[in-house]
Amino acid sequence: MRVGFLCNPIAGMGGRVGLKGTDGKLAEARERGADPRAPERAVRALRALADRDADVDLLVWGGPMGETAARAAGLSHEVLGAPEAYDRETDDGGETTTTLDLDPDRLEATGPDDTRAAARAFHExxxxLVLFVGGDGTAADVAAAxxxxxxxxxxxxxxxxxxxxxxxxxxxxxxxxxxxxxxxxRREVTDIDEDEYREGAVHPELQGVAFVPVTDRLQSSKQSGGGTVESLAAGxxxxxxxxxxxxxxLGPGSTLAAVKAELGFEGSPIGVDVWRDGEVLARDADEATLLELLDPDGDNEIVVTPIGGQGFVFGRGNPQLSPAVIRRADVSIVASRDKLDDLHVLHVDTDDPELDETLAGWVKVRVGRFETRMLKIV
Known part of the structure; x- marks a missing residue:
């Protein structure tokens, strides 16, 4: 089997620092102390590929767009090409790096045109299969190619x-x-305007239709859940x-917006807010702010709602709720009955497999002022 592998190395960098994405915000993300997320997840995927002992002929794109992840994962691979503005030679006599390359200058020497070029080259x-690491913008670029x-x-x-x-x-x-x-x-590829997203407007737009493997390990497309949440919010x-x-x-989403309104304040619609004893301690908090505000003795509670149609509790839309934040708090999950009617299980994807395993299992989901429903995190 021949697999073409590419990575958007800056994907997700703006999440934990509260930027809701990285499009046009890479410099600001770096100023806020953001670390690359995608390269580490690329290595995880490739190591899992190696652990399956599959007969895979791996083709990669050069430098931080696949090559360095393949090297770090210890997989044999063929470099089919490289980002146009990327110099694969380093200062060590022309040898390419053998470690996971997180040099900011190398990350910045990549862009959507490189993603499309890589996908086209893999097809040719x-x-x-084209296996890529990134978000919706990366998916749209691959689908276009x-x-x-x-x-x-x-x-x-x-x-x-x-x-x-x-x-x-x-x-x-x-x-x-x-x-x-x-x-x-054939499945839909959608994306949203990140500037509108930062203002609280979520309008997914169809970017293309692509052939995708059929499996229950794939997530569904994002769909909005219906139903009233007033009694849930009051509870x-x-x-x-x-x-x-x-x-x-208090996490993002319309369900949590109702909770925030019930507590007497207008929260950030797609951000994470912090409340204690009638006072809003922070709006649209990033990971660093959350860690600063959490009670060191552990009397903290994270309230989140799963994404409708997908069931993700952590790992989609709320990367500010990092493993470090989650480990310091209890977790409560809330959702309308209509939203849960479309979900059979819940998911987590925190970037920490050990924490994911800890969170897995049956959990109570509040669906009303007093009512709960059991659902399993898998």
């Missing part, structure tokens, strides 16, 4: 916004799909008022 090389072909594509999720139905649930699941699928189907607010010593971290 006759690959059986493969338009008019039947070469399938599969995403390793690494972006802040992951709405398209072309992504595996996790890097490890992507490796499983890549080595097991035997048929494909959360009652509990919060009964515990004035507790710090509440």
């Amino acid at each position: 090389a006759g690959v059986d 493969l338009d008019g072909t039947e070469t399938p594509m599969l995403g390793v999720p690494a972006g802040v916004k992951v709405y398209s139905a072309v992504f595996a649930v996790s890097p490890e699941d992507a490796a499983a799909v890549a080595t097991q699928f035997d048929r494909t189907e 959360v607010a009652d509990e919060a008022r009964d515990h004035p010593e507790r710090t509440y971290v």
Whole structure:
């Protein structure tokens, strides 16, 4: 099996520092101390591919767009090309790096044109699958390059916004799909305007249709859930008022917007807000702010709602809620009944497989003022 592998090395960098994405915000993300997310997830996917002992002929794009991840994962590979503005030679006598390359200058020497060039080259090389690491913008670029072909594509999720139905649930699941699928189907690739997203407007737009492996390890496209949440919000607010010593971290989404309104403030619609004892401690907080505000003795609670149609509790749309933040708090999940009617299971993808395993299992989901429903995190 021939797999073409590419990575958007800056995908998701703006998430934990509160930028809701990286499009046009790379410099600001770096100023805020953002670390690259995608390269590490690329290595996870490739190591999982190696662990499956599959007969894979791996083609990669040069430098931080695939080559360095393949080297770090210890996989044999062929470098088919490189980003146009990227110099593969280093200062050590012309040898290419053998470690995961996170040099900011190398990351910046990549762009959408490079993604499209890589995907086209993989198709022309006759690959059986284009496996990419990134978010919806990367997916749209790959889909555009493969338009008019039947070469399938599969995403390793690494972006802040992951709405398209072309992504595996996790890097490890992507490796499983890549080595097991035997048929494909056409699925939608969608993206949203990040500037509008930062203002709280979420309008997914169709960017293309691509062939994608058929498997239950793929996420569904983002769909909005219906149903009233007034009683649910009242229940959360009652509990919060009964515990004035507790710090509440309230995630994004319309369901949590109702909770925030019930607590008496207008929160950031797609950000994370912090509330304690009638006071808003932070709006649209990034990871660093959350870690600063959380009670060091552990009386903290994160309240989140799963993404409708997908079921992700962590790892889609709320990267500010990092593993370090989650480990310092209890987790409460809330959702309308209508949203849960479309979900059979919940998912987490925190960038920390050990934490994902800890979070897995049956959980209570509040669906009303007093009512709960059991659902499983897998």
